[in-house]
Amino acid sequence: MTTELDNADREDIDRDEQVLLLRDDGRTYATISKQLDLERAVIARACYLRALRRRPLEERRHLCRRELQRLDAFAALVAKRPDLDAQEIDQRLRLVDQLRRELPAD
Numbered sequence: 001m002t003t004e005l006d007n008a009d010r011e012d013i014d015r016d017e018q019v020l021l022l023r024d025d026g027r028t029y030a031t032i033s034k035q036l037d038l039e040r041a042v043i044a045r046a047c048y049l050r051a052l053r054r055r056p057l058e059e060r061r062h063l064c065r066r067e068l069q070r071l072d073a074f075a076a077l078v079a080k081r082p083d084l085d086a087q088e089i090d091q092r093l094r095l096v097d098q099l100r101r102e103l104p105a106d
Helices: 002-026 030-034 041-054 055-077 084-100
Strands: none
Touching: 002 030, 002 041, 002 055, 030 041, 041 055, 041 084, 055 084
16 A cells, blocks of 8 residues: 555655756756746755666766766866856856765765
């Protein structure tokens, strides 16, 4: 017999998987949060990380490599933005470093 909690867990897992697929397709966390009616981009990030941790090791490593490539590309863009001062660039690059550190260290 399926309980309400089981249904809620299944819905959470399904949402996490949806976020992972959208992120792997190249969408930003902000875009994903809007598309899935999540309150904030950090919620989409948490969903992504949960789904990532449920993946088998080799697939997880592959997905992490892809995420690191996206983060590297984003950092390169941030570093070149002429509309940001050095402090803003540094702050955003520290955020990218934090996102890198949150990935599973397999």
